Amino acid sequence: MSSTDLHPEWPVAALDHVDQSVSVEVQNALLALQDHKLAVTWNEHLRCDTTPEIANLASQASASGSFTGFRTARSYFGVRTTLEEIGILGNTGSKGELRCVTGDDLYASVCK
Secondary structure, eight states: OOOOSSSOOOOOOOOTTSOHHHHHHHHHHHHHHHHHHHHHHHSSOSSTTOOHHHHHHHHHHHHHHTOOOOOOOOOSHHHHHHHHHTTSEEEOSTTSOEEEOOOSSHHHHHOO
């Protein structure tokens, strides 16, 4: 339900068969949502392509979807480092690959 420092965003991806131009348009629309929504909140347009209809739709979408806006993805390196530091992700594979480290129960997995 929420984005945190541990999970910095909910990713959006396109399948291979989706035309590149469609992917770009969807990305641009998602990135513009917050600016369009703010036109309702601030009663002023941040973008020249904002109309009252688009602003209201963006505001409704944000409220219905429980999100503030979209941005480009952050690096997951910090997530990996945090998981390694707290002992959930470790070098346990036979070929040195990282795997989730689990205990006998959830408490043991998190609090070792």
